[in-house]
Amino acid sequence: MTSPDRKVPAGAYVGSSAPNNVANLQAVNWAGVEKATVADLFASYQGVNTASQNMNGANATSAAAAKAAASGSGTAQSTASAAQNTAAANAASIASLLPPPPASSTPGRTLSDNFGRATLGPNYNPIKSGPVMDLTIVNNQVELDPSAGGTPTGSVIALNTSILQTDDQSVSLVMGAANSSARSATGIVLRADPSLVTFAYAWIYSSKIYIGAGTRGNGTNTYSDWTSIAVTVNTGDTVTFTAVGSNYQVLVNNYPVVGFSDTAGTVPIGSGYRSVGFGCSCNAGYLSFAVASMTAADQQPAVAAGTGWSLLRGSTIGATRPPGAGMRVTGVYDTVRQANNVTIVSLGAGQVQINRAGWYLIATAFNVASLDYSMRTELWSAPSLGGNWSMLRAGAVGNPADVDGDGNSSANSTATSASFVVYLPKGAVVAPGLSTNTSNSLVGPFTCFDGALLNWL
Numbered sequence: 001m002t003s004p005d006r007k008v009p010a011g012a013y014v015g016s017s018a019p020n021n022v023a024n025l026q027a028v029n030w031a032g033v034e035k036a037t038v039a040d041l042f043a044s045y046q047g048v049n050t051a052s053q054n055m056n057g058a059n060a061t062s063a064a065a066a067k068a069a070a071s072g073s074g075t076a077q078s079t080a081s082a083a084q085n086t087a088a089a090n091a092a093s094i095a096s097l098l099p100p101p102p103a104s105s106t107p108g109r110t111l112s113d114n115f116g117r118a119t120l121g122p123n124y125n126p127i128k129s130g131p132v133m134d135l136t137i138v139n140n141q142v143e144l145d146p147s148a149g150g151t152p153t154g155s156v157i158a159l160n161t162s163i164l165q166t167d168d169q170s171v172s173l174v175m176g177a178a179n180s181s182a183r184s185a186t187g188i189v190l191r192a193d194p195s196l197v198t199f200a201y202a203w204i205y206s207s208k209i210y211i212g213a214g215t216r217g218n219g220t221n222t223y224s225d226w227t228s229i230a231v232t233v234n235t236g237d238t239v240t241f242t243a244v245g246s247n248y249q250v251l252v253n254n255y256p257v258v259g260f261s262d263t264a265g266t267v268p269i270g271s272g273y274r275s276v277g278f279g280c281s282c283n284a285g286y287l288s289f290a291v292a293s294m295t296a297a298d299q300q301p302a303v304a305a306g307t308g309w310s311l312l313r314g315s316t317i318g319a320t321r322p323p324g325a326g327m328r329v330t331g332v333y334d335t336v337r338q339a340n341n342v343t344i345v346s347l348g349a350g351q352v353q354i355n356r357a358g359w360y361l362i363a364t365a366f367n368v369a370s371l372d373y374s375m376r377t378e379l380w381s382a383p384s385l386g387g388n389w390s391m392l393r394a395g396a397v398g399n400p401a402d403v404d405g406d407g408n409s410s411a412n413s414t415a416t417s418a419s420f421v422v423y424l425p426k427g428a429v430v431a432p433g434l435s436t437n438t439s440n441s442l443v444g445p446f447t448c449f450d451g452a453l454l455n456w457l
Contacts, residue, residue: 108164108298109162109163111160111162113295115292126158128156129155130154132144132153132156142176142278143280152285155187155279160276160294167191167243169243170299171190172295173186174291175204178206178234180288183283185210186203187203187204187280193272193273199267200248201279209231209233209239209257211248212224213266227258227316228258238252239251240254246265249335276296308341308453309336310448311335311448312337317443318441318443319443321434322439323436325436328380345385350431351430353428355426359423359454360430362421364377364449364450365417365447366447368443372414372438377432378391378434379393379394379422381428393418395418
C-alpha cells in the first residue's frame with residue numbers, strides 16, 4: 001500500500017495492535033499533489049464561468065420564473081404551492097419561446113405572452129361578466145385577484161388587442177396554479193368579435209372540458225355548450241383550442257380529447273371575428289386555474305409530402321349507425337387532417353380515390369357509444385368512380401381470447417380497428433365499412449380512416 005505521495009510510511013505493514021499501524025496514522029501527506037489539484041480546480045471554475053456567460057435569455061427567463069414561483073415556501077403549504085407554480089412557470093417559459101409560426105407565403109400572425117410583469121397591461125381588454133374581481137398577476141401567472149375576498153361568481157375574458165389575420169386559429173394556454181379548478185373553469189376564446197358579442201370557447205376544469213358558442217348582451221356572457229369530455233388537466237399542462245373551417249378541437253399536451261363540427265355556423269367567422277384571448281372564472285369565491293402562458297397564431301395549412309390521407313370524426317356527438325353486416329359507413333367523417341396526391345370523393349363516407357398505383361397501408365378505427373361485442377372493421381373498394389363496390393378486406397370480430405362469463409368476446413367492446421396492406425390501381429376508390437350487432441353511434445375524435453402509399457410502380 002502507498003500513500004498519494006508514493007511514499008510508504010515507516011512501519012505501515014505491522015500488526016493491527018501496533019501503535020504505528022496504518023489505521024492509527026494521524027494524517028496523509030498531500031503536499032505532492034496540492035499544487036496540481038488546486039490548478040485543476042481553478043481551471044474547472046474558469047470553464048464553468050465561461051459557460052455561464054453563454055446562457056441565453058430563454059434560460060434566464062425560465063430560471064427567474066421558477067425563482068419567483070418558489071418564493072414564500074417556508075411552510076408545507078407554501079412549498080407545495082411553489083412546486084406547482086414552478087412547474088407551470090417552466091412550461092410557460094418553453095411555450096412562450098415556441099409560438100406556432102405562420103408560413104411566410106400566406107397571411108398570419110403569432111402572439112406569445114408569459115406574463116413576466118406586475119400587471120396585465122394595455123395589450124388586453126378585460127371584459128367582465130357578473131360581479132367578479134379583477135384579473136391580477138401573481139408569480140408571473142394571471143388569475144382573479146385572490147385578495148379581493150367575498151364569494152363572487154362570474155368571469156373575466158381578456159381579449160388580446162392584436163387581432164389575428166385569418167379565420168383558422170389556434171390558442172394555447174399553459175395551466176398555472178390549480179386553485180379550485182374542480183369548481184371553476186379557465187377559458188380559451190377564439191373567433192371573437194372585439195367586443196365579445198360572439199365567440200367560440202373552451203372551458204377547462206381540472207376534470208372536464210366544455211366547448212361551445214358564446215354571446216354577450218347587457219354586460220353578461222351566455223355560454224351554449226356543444227359538447228364536453230371528462231379528462232384530467234393538471235398544473236403545467238398545455239391546453240390548445242383550434243378552429244379550422246367548421247371544425248373545432250381541444251388538445252391536452254398535443255393529444256386530441258374533444259372536437260365538434262359547427263356545420264350550423266353558430267359562431268360567425270370573417271374579418272370582424274378574429275380576436276383571441278383567455279378567461280378566468282370564480283364560482284362562489286372558488287377560483288379557476290391561473291394562466292401561466294398564452295400563445296396564439298393563425299393556423300396555416302400544413303404542407304403535405306408523399307401520398308396518403310387522414311380523415312377523422314372531430315365531433316364527439318355520435319353519428320347514428322344501424323345494426324348490420326357488410327355495410328359501408330355514411331355521414332361519419334367531418335375533418336380532413338391531411339390529403340395529398342389522392343382525391344376525397346366523399347368526406348362523410350370516407351371515400352378516397354387513388355391517383356397513384358401502388359401498395360398502400362390503410363388503417364381504420366371506430367369508436368362507438370354503447371357496448372357491442374360483435375363489431376368488425378372492413379375495407380371496401382370500387383375499380384373506379386361509379387363502379388361496383390365489394391369488400392376488399394375484413395378484420396377480426398373482437399378478440400376470442402377475451403370473453404365474458406357467457407363466452408362472448410369482451411375485447412374492443414366500445415371500439416374496433418384494423419389495418420391492411422393492399423395493392424390499389426390508379427383510379428380505384430376505397431372506403432371503410434363496419435359490421436355491428438346493435439344500433440349504435442360512432443363518436444370522435446378517435447374514429448378515423450388513414451392511408452399511406454408504401455411504394456409505387
